[in-house]
Amino acid sequence: MHCNTEAVSQSNAEQAEAGTASDQLRLEATEVLRRLVGRPDVDFHPGQFESIEALVKGHRRALVVQRTGWGKSAVYFVASLLLRARGAGPTLIISPLLALMRDQVSAAARAGVRAQAINSANATEWGEVQAKLEAGEVDVLLVSPERLNNPSFRESQLPRLIERTGLLVVDEAHCVSDWGHDFRPDYRRIRDLIAELPGNVPVLATTATANARVVQDIEEQLAVGGTDVFTLRGPLARTSLRLGVLRLPSPRAQLGWIVEHLGQLPGSGIIYTLTVSAAEDVTDTLRRAGYDVQAYTGRTDTDERERAEQALKENRVKALVATSALGMGFDKPDLGFVIHLGAPGSPVSYYQQVGRAGRATDTADVLLLPGQEDREIWRYFATASMPDKDRAQSVLTALAEAGGALSVPALEVRVNLRRSPLELLLKVLAVDGAVERVAGGWRSTGVAWAYDEQRYARVAQARLDEQHSMLEYERTTGCRMEFLARALDDASASPCGRCDNCAGAWFPTSVGEGAQVSAGAGMQRVGVSVEPRKLYPTGADRLGVPVKGKIPPAVQALEGRALARLTDLGWGGRLRALFDEASAAPDAAVPADLLQACAKVLGEWGWAQRPVGVVAMPSRRRPLLVGSLAAGLAELGQLRFLGSLEYSGEGPRLGPGGNSVYRFADTYGSLAVPAQWEEALASAPGPLLLVDDLADSRWTLTEASRVLRQAGAPGVLPLVLAQVG
Structure with a gap:
């Protein structure tokens, strides 16, 4: 066998030199750690230095999956200071929660790391933070993933940050993955951010809660551009x-x-x-x-x-x-x-x-x-963050037809979606490249969008x-x-x-x-406030309702009551069972316990003036329930029961759900006061009790109050069995 002794000697020398460099880095890292912790005897946990070495020496992309308390923050704080000492720019940490940011900034300050945050809670300090960045006085900058989609931040600050970033850290990295338990659409932008970084900028992703499927997904996103990923995964059991x-x-x-x-x-x-x-x-x-x-x-x-x-x-x-x-x-x-x-x-x-x-x-x-x-x-929560194909298409169509940017309130007038689901859907579409957030709101990019049915079915x-x-x-x-x-x-x-x-x-x-x-x-306490609507929704005129601004006090409802919220621990469970659509229970007279509980609500109300009569809302789904509740309360309270309001024309068409402006437009003009009530309302010495089953958007109660007040009722006190939410 022929042996090249010169090559062997060179290889041994290189290994010795590499070992010496690694030993020197460990000494330097340990010194930084002890300075950060304030203890001269502290040393790294298994895996901590290896992760730091991968970032500082190898400029690699690393994923650290370790249990809470293992010391993931020590890895990125030590790595940050070591990189800064070598002339690198500040570390950029993507952090998902304000509470987490506050803790991280406090921990950094205690450790002598100059950390700043940019988030929705400190907008007045952004200029000061920017000045410190320009002056090189920031070692670590924390931003929320949502900042990556803010137009001014994305266009004016992010490019400069990318140029100077010495280390990118993605904290709670399971959010990057569709399989993660806390799905955050803006986290999916991080893949694009990584792709824009110079090739020598190390990237660290950390989490304590990732199974093998999530780990694989994060690795794929870290590896954008073909870079290999160093993954450190430790035991996750917590012995305490x-x-x-x-x-x-x-x-x-x-x-x-x-x-x-x-x-x-x-x-x-x-x-x-x-x-x-x-x-x-x-x-x-x-x-x-x-x-x-x-x-x-x-x-x-x-x-x-x-x-x-x-x-x-x-x-x-x-x-x-x-x-x-x-x-x-x-x-x-x-x-x-x-x-x-x-x-x-x-x-x-x-x-x-x-x-x-x-x-x-x-x-x-x-x-x-x-x-x-x-x-x-x-x-409910399993599907709340999933985009719906038809709703997504309606949003894309509305933006395309607008030909420019639309604010979320303006978009609500064009698509029947509530604010929170609409904003979440816009984020998903933005991550997919079909829409973008700009100074005036949201606009279509013109990029074709296809609903990934298989992907969402898998999730x-x-x-x-x-x-x-x-x-x-x-x-x-x-x-x-x-x-x-x-x-x-x-x-x-x-x-x-x-x-x-x-x-x-x-x-x-x-x-x-x-x-x-x-x-x-x-749990048996009863009575939840139902606040009256005081403003018409923005954009109602676009849906054919020529009103805007404040609802005149002369036609407003008074503050109402619900027996309970559907989500309450006590009566909420009883009401959820009553209104469960899956059970398809037939409409029936109000159960005795609910009637007595509502009577208790009346007894504890504390109204300025006692009602003198009771009116029922017309109901297509539960006429027996609503009618018997209204009649029962009238009998118990010895009040006059006038009967039920009537539908005007077809009445409301959309049913429950939908956003505020659509619900308002659907209910406006949909109710009428029976002609035979005219004398009774005109001579009523006090307010009427208005009874219904559910309060969700409150626009039906608002419309009922309007027509009753216009017909002469001196006041309207809404009472419902359940308040949604």
């Missing part, structure tokens, strides 16, 4: 978490368990609910029971959210009662417990939420209380499979942590020895009658 599932027979028993046992749980924590109304109901009940808790939902404004987060971090509250609005990235290492009142729609999203707990404690308690209505809520099926997997998690007799780890395709999954199936129930399984009574009292 003590998991459990407790099935209870009713929402009353579930809430009663929390009332009775919340004080026994360690430290402070999070109680997750599936809906905003449930979070508000639970918060109210727990406060009445003496607990210091706060609600944290999509209805909580930005300042209140920040104060609530800080109160939890400082252990000034026992718990935040939250929806998924409090999720990715919230950082409280000593969070003592997480309770779920109702299950998320997948083990992956459940793992992500419970991963908030026990990051710096030996034990944290995690308990799931599955709800009877979980599947119904899952069904829908995947989400259905995840729901089934969540039900299996609830029923499993095996280790619960092992189940979650396997759901994330963790090859190292093994029994934890701590969960209720491994070690027996660590939590009380009984609920005292007193606690259930306390919970039941809260």
